[in-house]
Amino acid sequence: MDYSKFTLGNGTEIYVVSSPLYTHTLLTVNFYSRSGTENAARTLGSIMLNEGTKEHASSQLIEAEAEKHFGAAIGAGAATKAGLHVSMLSIDVLTRPELTGNENTLEAMAGLMAEMLYRPLIIAGKFNQGYFEVKQQEIGIAVKMEAMNKENKAAHRFMEVALGAESPFAAKATGIPGDVEKISNMEAVWAWERIYETASRRIFAATNLSPESIMRLCSEHFSNLPNICNNTTIGPVPAKNAGTVEEESGFDQSMVYVGFPVAVPETSRERLALRLLNMYIGGYGNARLEDEIRQKRDMAYYARSRLSLETGLLYGVTGVDLANKDTAVEIMTREIRKAAEGKITKGGFNRAKRLLRDTHMRAMHTKSEKLEAIERLVLTGKGDEIESYEDPFKDISYDDVVKAAARIINAPVTYCLLGGKK
Template sequence: MFTTSTLAPGVRLYTMPTKQFKTITLSIKFTTKLTAENAGVRTVLSNLLQFSNQLTPTTTAFRKKLDDLYGTSLYLDTMKRGDQHTVYLNADFVNDAYLQDRNLTEDVFELIQAVLFKPLFNEDTFDQRIFEREKKQVITRVDSLYEDKSRYAQHRLLELIRPNHPASISAMGEKSLLENVTLEDVKQEYSKMIESDEISIYVVGDMNSETYKNVLKNYLSFSARETSPRTNDTAMTTEYLETVEKLDMKQAKLHIAYETPVTSKSKEFPVMQVLNGVFGGYPHSKLFTNVREKESLAYYASSSFASSYGLLFAVSGIDPVEKEKAEAVIDQQLIEIQNGNITDREFLQTKSMLKNQLMEIKDSARGLIEVYESYQEIDSNFTLDGWAEKWTAITKEDVSELAKKVTKVHTFFLTTKEGAS
């Protein structure tokens, strides 16, 4: 899919020349070890870099510059994968081939250079007023996540089963830690990011790889840095527990965590993807069909698999008084899979949905980048068609045998103040 080259030790360029898209899609990713302390600092930093540089010193100037660049899209944000934290810069801009008498690529990279290397400093650090503004924005974003009770329930479940672990650390940081972030913290993290973070640069579009390699070297001259292997930490829970919390709300949230011996790097990962799809990944899956449709026990019911941590989750929104019955029916769906009771519809439609989702990525340059980054460490020869073939070869027996290795470890019930204990 992508051609890989090294710009400097620890700085890799991935290019995908294609005539499929009329725009150039660029993604620059700065990656380091995830900690509870650096997640919030790096998210504030990403905001500061986007809206505070010497070329466009104000938010208004930044947005006007993007308009002048034929509506170029450029933004920064943060994400996590496994035990790694990433600050990323994404940009989409018109290919020079469709413009007359203008080298838009050079202009866009001039802005990217300013964003990354020429922040608007006041006495050798970021402006205090802008820092306070962006810090407040990040805290507001974190607050809004936990206003969503389903997100809150999932976060609490992760805190309970994986305390002080990458699985339970938010990519944006925690409010209590964010409130104590200082200007000096951000300045130090900026230096670490530019000088020490592992860097991956992706470019997709109708372009010449060598040309872009030269442009990147001219505008973004990153020094050599050390790299470290990325890990999937599958810590184990010693005993099954149940937690009940009550909030002022109308609908209860029932979230169940299961441990599995599988991560994204396991040979059985494709089997787990099918297992999750049969269990609750789609509207035809067992959870939706039986818990929601047949028994009418849930407003929604689905499952998801956290491949970095080997954790499977069943989540549902229910009436508080239906907790025991709903949990029993959810438990039964996993037992059915373990016993090999998988219908042809559940099995074949899951494979079809997985393949369709993967193939739809072909229509999105951004999607191609994200899926390649996710899968390249699993399979260095990854292709969309090749991975789809892995699903084709999976049998019901494969899914059933893997399901027998899935262990229920924690039930988190977020209910109303008047709800069941």
């Protein structure tokens, strides 16, 4: 991967991917905090950066300023990633000289982003109250709607059951229903100020310009951010619970999860082999889980597996009628155990490898996904692997996958969100 790394005097690391094929520059500034009970306030405070600065006192004025520069996009948001709360600001700017002429659109947009960071519309310790109430209501509605979705609710509860409710990996960016409504304007301001002053941060950019020009741009606009005391990384937080938990719901279908702890390896090759194993078990439409649950038995629209190297958890998930719940648990448990015992077909391995390589290569042609891949490697302490990440699965063999499968620990945790009729 053609990338460069720089570090500002305040400790901010900058990762730049360059390609002459790009027509735009995507640049994000990400702030990382350990995920927890402050998430809802952090998210609300981060999103309020969109609502104005001292110079552009509304979201409409910020958007109008961006529109002057060939319809550039700018925005602030928040998410949770692998046990971290991430506050982010990003710009996406047309930077082909033959299209933009001599006007330095990127310079102007970086200045607007810096303005949002340094001079947000905070007066007397508060965001604009009218804007705050609108955003608070919008986020609160979104949280309630998410809780009404059976897939989202089951996924969250499974992580709580497998990892413990106090785990940062079980926390949501916006909290649970009711959290956002309890946050005062001043609490949102305090949450953002703590992020600004104490959170670690990194800058990621994908551009057609030279890496050195991005370094100069960031040095000019972001060197005045506070010094970083530590750069947050993610270490494995293993699954700690085993057994079965079932909960009633009013949904029309049951969501079924079966997870197995995985002893997370240190080497890149073994980690890649585990990802390929996950693809074989349930990472695509005709993989083992979907073949057994959907194709052969017509019990579900989908059956997939997921692998979290951050939590050391490999799990299967499907949605079935209540009458088929036990059969789905049995199939997912059996298929994952078979893989752990090395009972992996070579034909299935070859299909999974081909699809995973194709999927990965397509993603690497997308700026945002390429930057997310770099971010994931950096956050997991694997930044030295970035250069070889264009086609990392090429040399992973069948024997590598069988060896990695032995890291699955036979201590399953099952979660069922019950719904539908018998």
